[in-house]
Amino acid sequence: MKTTAFWSGIVLISLSAVALADTRNLSADGPPIFQAECGSCHIAFPPQLMAAEDWKRVMAKLDKHYGEDASVDERSRHELEQFLVRNAGSASTLGVATTQANALPRLTRTAWFLRKHRQVSPADWRHPKVRTPANCAACHRRAAEGRFHEREITMPDGRRWEDR
Ligand code: HEC
Ligand code: HEC
Structure with a gap:
């Protein structure tokens, strides 16, 4: 089972990579x-x-x-x-x-968006600094420049995503 989930994950990632070349x-x-x-x-x-x-x-x-x-x-x-x-x-x-x-x-309701954000916890979504998933800049510090790289994410409680 685990192996199947792993491989379907790879397939999903490579599929989205075709149409959205670099989503970061x-x-x-x-x-x-x-x-x-x-x-x-x-x-x-x-x-x-x-x-x-x-x-x-x-x-x-x-x-x-x-x-x-x-x-x-x-x-x-x-x-x-x-x-x-x-x-x-x-x-x-x-x-x-x-x-x-x-x-x-x-x-913020597309399957793509939900998949990209599946590791974000309900508590993080509900945080008063976030309130709505449309508030991209609450986590993606450089969202206004179109930059969404993992290294540029700071969660609302101040922890850096890449340090998790
Ligand atoms: C007067 C303020 C205002 C302006 C100007 C504005 N918006 Fe919005 N927009 C909002 C609000 C409020 C929401 C709802 C946010 C929420 O529910 O979290 C929203 C939501 C959205 C969403 C949906 C986001 C989601 O939840 O996935 C899109 C897409 C969007 N706006 C596009 C645009 C576009 C394109 C323009 C320029 C033509 C624009 N907006 C200008 C206030 C504005
Ligand atoms: C509560 C914090 C939070 C909010 C709000 C948020 N994101 Fe994210 N976003 C994340 C996290 C965490 C990831 C996963 C990073 C990872 O592990 O690759 C992510 C991933 C992404 C990615 C994929 C980056 C990549 O490496 O491919 C994109 C693009 C993105 N978010 C766009 C948005 C947009 C656009 C909005 C607003 C409409 C938004 N996000 C709102 C936390 C958030």
Whole structure:
């Protein structure tokens, strides 16, 4: 049994490596308005972490954005959508990002995201400095630069992930 789990782990890792070449560095050359419009309330999320169809759904409802109004003028909206779609990840690698019908998609709910974070404990997710998985920078110190390397993770209680 153990051996099977081990090998299926290897298969999963190599599959995701094909579509998301290096998931430790997800910086994308976005237009300047990307940081300004999409990086003020939370980090400007890496486009690679959601599929094109999901980005389109987010961009179609900016006025009702997870309880906030994140609307921008139509020209900016179009430019941002083009950028996100062009750099989107593949749906088959990531898995669907939606939990309920009509709910906006969440990149923190894809099978890919959950797998990458399966070693994070419930206590760490609930920590007052984290509160929501969308708060990437609570653990990934350089998330805003698109950097997610293991060496750059500090858990909310201050321990460095690589020292675990
Ligand atoms: C006015 C503040 C605000 C702005 C501006 C904003 N967002 Fe958000 N966004 C939020 C909030 C609040 C959430 C929900 C966070 C949570 O549930 O933890 C969210 C969640 C998201 C999520 C889902 C994250 C998850 O949980 O997986 C995506 C994707 C997203 N935003 C993309 C964008 C994009 C793209 C832009 C720019 C067009 C943008 N946001 C601009 C406030 C904002
Ligand atoms: C509670 C802390 C925490 C939060 C919040 C968090 N992560 Fe992580 N993340 C981790 C840990 C721990 C790992 C696993 C590192 C390892 O062992 O490789 C990880 C792994 C990753 C990886 C894989 C890195 C690699 O080596 O391939 C990516 C990409 C990533 N996270 C992105 C995000 C994004 C984007 C967000 C926000 C939407 C986020 N994370 C939120 C703790 C967190």
